[in-house]
Structures are given as C-alpha cells and as structure tokens.
Amino acid sequence: MRAATRPVVNHRGAGFRELYKQVTAQLKGVFQTQGEVMLITGSGTAAMEAAVVNLVSPGEKVLVLVGGKFGERWGQIARAYGAEVIEWHYDWRQGAEPEELARRLAADPDIVAVFATHNESSTGVMNDIEGLSRARELSGQRHRALLIVDSVSALGGAPLPMDAWGVDAVVTGSQKCLMVPPGLSFVALGQAALDRLERVTTGRYYLDLRAYRKAAAAGESPYTPAVTLVFALEEALAMLAEEGLENSFARHRLMRDMVRAGIRALGLPLWTGERWASPTVTAVEGAPGLEVEPFRKLVRERFGVELAGGQGEMKGRVFRIGHMGYAGPFDMIAALAAIEQGLAASGFPVKLGAGIAAAQEVWAQWK
Amino acid sequence: MRAATRPVVNHRGAGFRELYKQVTAQLKGVFQTQGEVMLITGSGTAAMEAAVVNLVSPGEKVLVLVGGKFGERWGQIARAYGAEVIEWHYDWRQGAEPEELARRLAADPDIVAVFATHNESSTGVMNDIEGLSRARELSGQRHRALLIVDSVSALGGAPLPMDAWGVDAVVTGSQKCLMVPPGLSFVALGQAALDRLERVTTGRYYLDLRAYRKAAAAGESPYTPAVTLVFALEEALAMLAEEGLENSFARHRLMRDMVRAGIRALGLPLWTGERWASPTVTAVEGAPGLEVEPFRKLVRERFGVELAGGQGEMKGRVFRIGHMGYAGPFDMIAALAAIEQGLAASGFPVKLGAGIAAAQEVWAQWK
Numbered sequence: 001m002r003a004a005t006r007p008v009v010n011h012r013g014a015g016f017r018e019l020y021k022q023v024t025a026q027l028k029g030v031f032q033t034q035g036e037v038m039l040i041t042g043s044g045t046a047a048m049e050a051a052v053v054n055l056v057s058p059g060e061k062v063l064v065l066v067g068g069k070f071g072e073r074w075g076q077i078a079r080a081y082g083a084e085v086i087e088w089h090y091d092w093r094q095g096a097e098p099e100e101l102a103r104r105l106a107a108d109p110d111i112v113a114v115f116a117t118h119n120e121s122s123t124g125v126m127n128d129i130e131g132l133s134r135a136r137e138l139s140g141q142r143h144r145a146l147l148i149v150d151s152v153s154a155l156g157g158a159p160l161p162m163d164a165w166g167v168d169a170v171v172t173g174s175q176k177c178l179m180v181p182p183g184l185s186f187v188a189l190g191q192a193a194l195d196r197l198e199r200v201t202t203g204r205y206y207l208d209l210r211a212y213r214k215a216a217a218a219g220e221s222p223y224t225p226a227v228t229l230v231f232a233l234e235e236a237l238a239m240l241a242e243e244g245l246e247n248s249f250a251r252h253r254l255m256r257d258m259v260r261a262g263i264r265a266l267g268l269p270l271w272t273g274e275r276w277a278s279p280t281v282t283a284v285e286g287a288p289g290l291e292v293e294p295f296r297k298l299v300r301e302r303f304g305v306e307l308a309g310g311q312g313e314m315k316g317r318v319f320r321i322g323h324m325g326y327a328g329p330f331d332m333i334a335a336l337a338a339i340e341q342g343l344a345a346s347g348f349p350v351k352l353g354a355g356i357a358a359a360q361e362v363w364a365q366w367k
Numbered sequence: 368m369r370a371a372t373r374p375v376v377n378h379r380g381a382g383f384r385e386l387y388k389q390v391t392a393q394l395k396g397v398f399q400t401q402g403e404v405m406l407i408t409g410s411g412t413a414a415m416e417a418a419v420v421n422l423v424s425p426g427e428k429v430l431v432l433v434g435g436k437f438g439e440r441w442g443q444i445a446r447a448y449g450a451e452v453i454e455w456h457y458d459w460r461q462g463a464e465p466e467e468l469a470r471r472l473a474a475d476p477d478i479v480a481v482f483a484t485h486n487e488s489s490t491g492v493m494n495d496i497e498g499l500s501r502a503r504e505l506s507g508q509r510h511r512a513l514l515i516v517d518s519v520s521a522l523g524g525a526p527l528p529m530d531a532w533g534v535d536a537v538v539t540g541s542q543k544c545l546m547v548p549p550g551l552s553f554v555a556l557g558q559a560a561l562d563r564l565e566r567v568t569t570g571r572y573y574l575d576l577r578a579y580r581k582a583a584a585a586g587e588s589p590y591t592p593a594v595t596l597v598f599a600l601e602e603a604l605a606m607l608a609e610e611g612l613e614n615s616f617a618r619h620r621l622m623r624d625m626v627r628a629g630i631r632a633l634g635l636p637l638w639t640g641e642r643w644a645s646p647t648v649t650a651v652e653g654a655p656g657l658e659v660e661p662f663r664k665l666v667r668e669r670f671g672v673e674l675a676g677g678q679g680e681m682k683g684r685v686f687r688i689g690h691m692g693y694a695g696p697f698d699m700i701a702a703l704a705a706i707e708q709g710l711a712a713s714g715f716p717v718k719l720g721a722g723i724a725a726a727q728e729v730w731a732q733w734k
Contacts, residue, residue: 010673011549041550042409042573043590049573080572175591182378183408183550183593205447206409206416206574223410224542226550226593306377 011227017219019234024216026237030178030245031170031188032161038187038212041226044152044173047185049077050207051148051169055113055193057201058082062113063104063145065096065127068120069312070150078115081202086111092123092314095276098131105136105143113146118170119154122311124283124320125276126158133166146193152176152185156240157252157280157324168193174229177248177280179236179325183229252279254366255323255332258359262336265358266343266350271318280324283310285317290348292319298342305338329363378594384586386601391583393604397545397612398537398555399528405554405579408593411519411540414552416444417574418515418536422480422560424568425449429480430471430512432463432494435487436679437517445482448569453478459490459681462643465498472503472510480513485537486521489678491650491687492643493525500533513560519543519552523607524619524647524691535560541596544615544647546603546692550596619646621733622690622699625726629703632725633710633717638685647691650677652684657715659686665709672705696730 010016020039027037040046052074056062061084064075078085088104090096096116105111114136119126129149136143146168151160155170156177162170170188174180187209189197197209211222240248256279263270263284271283286292293316296307308320321335336355343350377383387406394404407413419441423429428451431442445452455471457463463483472478481503486493496516503510513535518527522537523544529537537555541547554576556564564576578589607615623646630637630651638650653659663674663686675687688702703722710717 010675013673042413043592045590046409046413046573077572080575081570173591181593181595182591183596203448203570205444206413208447223412224540224549225410226548226596228548228595229550229593306380 011225012220016227016230019230020216020221020225021219023230023233023237026241027186027188030156030237030240031186033163033170033188033190035162035188035190036194036213036216038189038209038216039221039225039230040185040187040207040212041183041221041223041229042185043182044150044171044185045073045077046207047152047171047173047187048073048150050187050209051171052077052083052115053081053202053204053207054197054200054209055146055148055169056081056083057199059084060112061086061108061110062115063088063108063111065090065101065114065116065132067092067094067096067117067123067125067127069122069314070120070152071115071117072312074115074117074150093125093272093276095125095127096132098128098135101132102135102138105145106138109143111143111145113148115148116150118149118151118160119158119278119280121153121278121281121320121322122314123271123318124278124281125272126154126278127276129160129167130165136166146196148193153324154278154280156245157248158278159249162188162190174233175325177252177324178233179239180229180232183226184233249279250367251328252324254329254363255279255327256282257366258329258332258362259321259323259335261362262332262355262359263339266336266340266355280322282321282323283314283318284321287348290343290346292316295319295342295346298345299338302345303338303341305335307335307339332359378592379587383594383597386597387583387588387592388586390597390600390604393608394553394555397523397604397607398553400530400537400555400557402529402555402557403561403580403583405556405576405583406588406592406597407552407554407574407579408550408588408590408596409552409574410549411517411538411552412440412444413574414519414538414540414554415440415517417554417576418538419444419450419482420448420569420571420574421564421567421576422513422515422536423448423450424566426451427479428453428475428477429482430455430475430478432457432468432481432483432499434459434461434463434484434490434492434494436489436681437487437519438482438484439679441482441484441517460492460639460643462492462494463499465495465502468499469502469505472512473505476510478510478512480515482515483517485516485518485527486525486645486647488520488645488648488687488689489681490638490685491645491648492639493521493645493647494643496527496534497532503533513563515560520691521645521647523612524615525645526616529555529557541600542692544619544691545600546606547596547599550593551600616646617734618695619691621696621730622646622694623649624733625696625699625729626688626690626702628729629699629722629726630706633703633707633722647689649688649690650681650685651688654715657710657713659683662686662709662713665712666705669712670705670708672702674702674706699726
C-alpha cells in the first residue's frame with residue numbers, strides 16, 4: 001500500500017512512460033503471452049466490456065458460457081452491444097464440459113467468439129480453459145471462434161498460459177490475485193484478437209483498444225491513468241516475480257485444499273466437487289440447522305470476520321471464503337477458526353479445532 | 368495521500384456504503400445541484416462518454432462547441448456512438464459567444480443536446496457557461512436541447528452552479544481541482560437529464576448510469592469501485608469544505624491574475640485575453656527568439672520544473688501553467704521564477720525578478 005502514496009507525477013513525463021512500459025512488459029509474463037496487454041482505468045467489468053466491443057461487431061453470433069453471475073455478465077454486455085447471444089447454461093456446481101463445447105461449435109460455424117469465465121467467483125468453480133480451448137479443434141480443423149476468457153478472480157493465482165493454451169483474449173482486474181487496490185483492469189490480446197480489433201464495427205471510445213495500442217507504443221495510455229494504482233501495480237508485480245508464478249499457483253492450491261479439508265471435517269457441504277474446485281475461492285452451503293445469512297451476520301458481529309455471501313441467485317445459499325492474492329495458509333486457519341466459533345455460537349454441533357486440525361494435516365503433508 | 372493507504376475494505380460492507388453515500392452527498396454540494404451525482408471508476412473521458420451514451424440516442428442531432436482539444440473529444444465520442452454531430456468551431460483564443468449559440472439553436476429545433484467545455488485546458492480559455500445556458504431561451508421559449516458540460520479541469524476551482532445556471536449535466540475528474548489522484552470521475556445530472564436517461568437507446572453497460580443510479584440507492588456502485596481513491600476523495604472533500612467553495616474560486620482567480628501579470632511583465636504573449644482567461648490554467652505563446660519546445664526542455668532539465676506543453680494542434684505553439692487544486696500563490700511565484708531562469712538561460716532578454724514582482728503586486732492588492 002505504501003507504493004500508492006508516492007506523489008502523483010505527470011503521467012506524460014519520461015519517468016512515468018518508463019514505468020508504464022515496464023509494468024506492461026511484466027504483465028505479459030503474468031498472462032504468459034507474446035501478445036499485447038492493455039491497462040484500463042476501470043473495474044474488471046470495464047475490461048470485460050472492452051473485450052466485447054473490440055472483438056465482436058453488432059449482429060455477430062457469440063456463445064456465452066453461463067455457470068454463475070459472471071458468466072451472465074458476459075451475456076449482458078454482449079447483448080447491450082447488439083451481438084446475437086447464445087447462452088449455454090451449464091450446472092452451476094460444475095464447469096463447462098469441453099466435449100459439449102465441441103458439439104455446439106461443430107453445429108454452428110457462425111459463432112465468432114466464445115466467452116468463458118476462468119474462475120466463477122460466485123460459485124467457486126474453475127473452468128477447464130485448456131480443454132475448452134482445445135475443443136475448438138474439430139476433426140482436424142480449427143473452428144474460427146475466438147476464446148475470450150474472464151480471469152478477473154484467478155489470473156496470477158491459477159495457471160492460464162494464454163499462448164500455450166491458445167486462448168485469444170484474457171481480461172483481469174487489479175484487486176484479486178494481482179494484489180493491487182481496485183481501479184485498474186487489463187486486457188491481453190493474442191494475434192488473432194489483435195487482427196479482429198481493426199475490423200470490428202462496434203461504436204466505442206473510452207474502451208477503444210486501438211487507442212490504447214497506439215498510445216502504448218509511446219509508453220502512454222490514451223486517457224489519464226490511475227497513476228497511484230500503477231505505482232501499486234509496480235510493487236505488486238515485483239512481489240509476484242519474487243514469489244514466482246508457479247509458487248503462487250501452488251500456494252493457492254494449498255489454501256484451497258486446506259479450506260476444503262477443514263470444511264469437510266466440520267461437516268458442512270462444499271458447493272462443488274474436487275474436479276472443479278477453485279484455488280482462489282471456496283463456496284460452502286448451509287446445512288440443516290444452519291441458515292447461511294444469519295450465520296454470516298453472527299460471524300461478522302461476534303468475531304469480526306466478514307465471510308462473503310452468495311451473489312445474485314446464490315444469495316442465502318452459500319457463504320464464500322476468498323483465498324487469493326495476499327492470503328496465506330495462516331489466513332485459512334483464521335477463517336476456519338472464525339467459522340468454528342460461529343458454528344458453536346449458532347448451536348450447530350461442532351468440535352472446536354477439528355476443521356483447523358484437518359487443514360493443518362493438509363499443510364503438513366504438502367509437498 | 369495518506370488517506371489512500373488505509374487497508375482496502377469490502378466495498379459491499381456497511382462502512383463503505385456509509386462513506387459512499389457521504390461523498391456522493393458532498394459532491395452534490397460541489398456541483399451545486401439537487402440532482403444526482405454518479406461516481407465512475409475511470410478517467411474524465413469515461414465520464415464524458417457516460418454523458419454521451421446515456422443522454423443521446425443514435426441518429427439524434429447534437430451541437431458540439433469546439434474551441435480546443437477537449438471540445439474535439441466531445442465530437443469524437445458522439446460520432447463514435449452514431450449521433451449526428453454538428454461542430455461549431457469558434458476561435459481557439461476565445462470562448463463561444465452565447466448570442467451565436469442562440470442563433471444556431473433558433474435555426475435548428477432538432478438539436479437535442481449541446482456539448483460544451485467549461486474550461487478548455489488545451490488553450491486556457493474558460494467558456495461563459497451561464498451565458499450559453501441562458502442562450503437557450505429563445506423569444507420566451509426554451510429550446511429543448513440539454514446543455515452538457517465538461518468541467519474536468521475546473522469544477523471546484525471556478526463557479527459552475529448547475530441548478531442556478533440551468534445546466535443539465537456536468538462531468539468532472541478526480542485529479543484536477545478536486546485534488547484526488549486520477550482514476551475517479553463524476554457525472555452530475557439534473558432532472559431533465561435523469562428523465563432522458565431512461566429513454567435513450569444507445570447500447571451501454573459499464574457506463575450505463577441507470578445501473579449506477581440503482582446501486583447508489585443502496586450506497587453502492589454497480590462494479591467494484593477504486594476503493595482507495597474514494598478514501599482520498601473523502602479527505603479532499605473535507606479540505607474543500609474547510610476552505611469553502613467561494614474561497615477556492617477566489618484563490619484560483621488570484622493565481623490566474625498573478626501568472627498573467629507576471630507573464631506580461633516578462634514580455635511574453637498570453638494566448639487569450641482577459642475576458643476568457645481561465646482561473647485554472649494559463650497558456651503562454653512563444654516569441655521571436657523563444658521557441659516553446661526547446662524552452663520547456665531547458666526549464667525541465669536545468670531547473671527541474673515541468674511546464675506543460677501544447678496538446679494536439681497547440682503543440683509547439685504554447686506552454687501552459689496549471690494552477691488548480693493544491694496550488695497556491697507561492698507555487699505561482701516558483702513557476703514564474705523557473706520561467707525567468709529559463710528565459711535568462713535561453714538568452715532571451717529578461718530582468719530577473721520582474722515577473723515575480725508583478726505577481727507579488729497583484730497578490731498585495733488582492734481584496
């Protein structure tokens with residue numbers, strides 16, 4: 001946070017230009033792409049919208065994978081800009097099956113883009129992006145659809161090697177695994193997406209990535225960027241580089257496994273199974289004798305810990321434990337302790353320490 | 368700046384909701400409106416675009432006042448979203464004459480919106496927004512066109528009482544007179560604009576002010592806001608309240624008058640005359656024997672002071688002295704000192720101290 005307190009400098013000056021070029025280059029490493037990464041001053045939704053308005057023209061057909069609130073958002077944005085949107089609603093407890101994507105694409109050559117959610121933070125389900133990308137290879141021929149991925153709540157905490165997996169565009173936000181305060185978001189584009197950028201006819205201005213691309217060549221953004229957040233980004237990228245991407249992925253997997261073992265030991269149902277379990281957020285269901293919303297309130301008021309609630313349709317059905325970015329194994333133990341205290345105070349049968357011990361076992365056996 | 372270092376909190380929590388409501392209410396005081404003020408995470412251009420996409424439907428006719436780079440931007444945005452744009456190019460050394468606006472509106476009842484720039488920071492010209500607003504009263508009847516004003520580089524530093532002047536929409540950014548780091552911008556809408564919001568057909572999502580309005584009722588923004596910048600905004604609004612709006616306006620006028628007296632004493636030409644002189648930024652021309660760009664470079668390298676250059680068409684024709692937000696009279700003396708040192712080092716005939724003394728005279732006689 002201290003990095004955000006440096007005096008605001010002239011964002012057109014040489015010093016800031018150097019910094020801007022440096023963070024852009026480092027971000028390519030995080031996205032694992034040789035493509036281009038654009039910084040937008042705005043929330044993750046702004047970056048999602050940038051992907052839509054720059055990669056899809058009005059009237060074009062797109063397939064949107066909907067397994068939760070953020071999948072729904074892709075559809076809302078695409079419809080707002082006149083795309084013909086086909087929504088594929090899959091089970092919210094699971095990810096989208098690549099085989100099903102292959103079937104849908106084979107049946108519809110007109111689809112120009114597939115919009116997917118890497119980590120559906122409303123459900124704690126992580127999609128198989130590698131599988132979904134490969135599913136575009138149909139009987140030896142590649143379907144033309146671009147794969148455009150929302151990784152707002154995962155990039156940096158879970159693998160998404162864009163180029164290696166053949167993903168065309170990835171968007172993320174500053175405040176999740178990238179450990180920067182909210183206010184910046186990012187769009188990474190591979191070559192096929194960069195080509196499309198120039199041909200798409202959707203009206204756009206603030207989010208017109210052609211302007212970002214042109215300005216980036218001079219180390220600038222087209223409009224005044226959130227300068228103090230770029231300073232914070234510099235620091236966060238240095239921290240991520242020091243830890244190493246692979247180590248960050250491993251830390252997130254460890255936290256997932258600790259939380260899930262702890263929750264299981266406490267007898268609460270996990271929203272999703274092992275196959276789709278997210279390394280950055282875990283959703284837990286209520287149980288007979290445990291209403292989610294009163295439980296969250298009690299934990300907040302009595303123990304000062306804010307358990308995230310369900311979003312949209314999930315409200316009242318789950319509480320969620322975020323484990324991304326700055327979080328570490330001790331944070332998981334603290335979260336489980338708060339849950340145990342809350343269960344006891346709610347009169348739910350619980351053996352204090354049981355969840356924590358199970359999490360500790362996972363940690364002890366880790367690697 | 369310290370305010371921006373508080374730990375990032377849950378932006379859906381009760382504490383942040385209270386803060387969000389509080390700063391929104393205080394902003395109404397700064398805009399001097401009973402309408403609504405929406406906070407957008409994005410640069411001033413995002414707020415300009417929000418005004419366009421929420422207040423004009425494709426195919427509708429708008430009149431854009433162009434007296435510099437930011438007037439041009441209104442036209443670019445409106446065209447990007449399919450409006451029929453009529454550009455009124457007036458002399459870049461002056462503001463737009465209200466009588467001419469009255470003539471243009473009388474001749475064209477189809478115009479639905481007039482886009483104006485309060486303070487054209489590329490030229491240091493401030494428009495007569497009160498006069499332009501009144502110019503819509505034609506022979507006792509009010510022309511239906513909304514008046515939509517970009518006050519990114521003036522609001523808080525120069526009067527713009529929205530309701531009293533009958534202005535329908537005003538946009539501004541966080542980093543100018545509001546003294547917050549860049550990354551937030553604001554749109555204030557009066558009742559006529561709020562009504563139009565619901566009828567406009569332009570496709571929009573991240574900048575759809577209907578969503579901001581709905582979320583604001585619960586003290587929230589529809590998408591994750593730049594939380595640390597909202598903390599900084601709270602502090603800046605407290606500072607502005609302590610100084611008082613009228614005192615802030617007077618301080619900015621004093622700085623303008625000091626700079627202009629100093630520049631005149633040094634024999635350099637001011638870009639605009641007294642009538643249109645901006646209280647927040649002053650543009651100065653080169654002179655025989657003084658090329659603007661080499662002069663700026665010398666002042667930056669030898670004396671460590673960054674004089675802003677011209678933007679767009681103005682590049683190489685002027686340098687600019689910003690005097691907004693945190694700036695005070697001593698900053699104007701420092702700027703004039705740097706200019707005097709630079710002139711002497713450039714071999715331009717200058718009596719060291721002459722500009723500063725003239726500025727001091729203005730200060731001594733102030734009030």
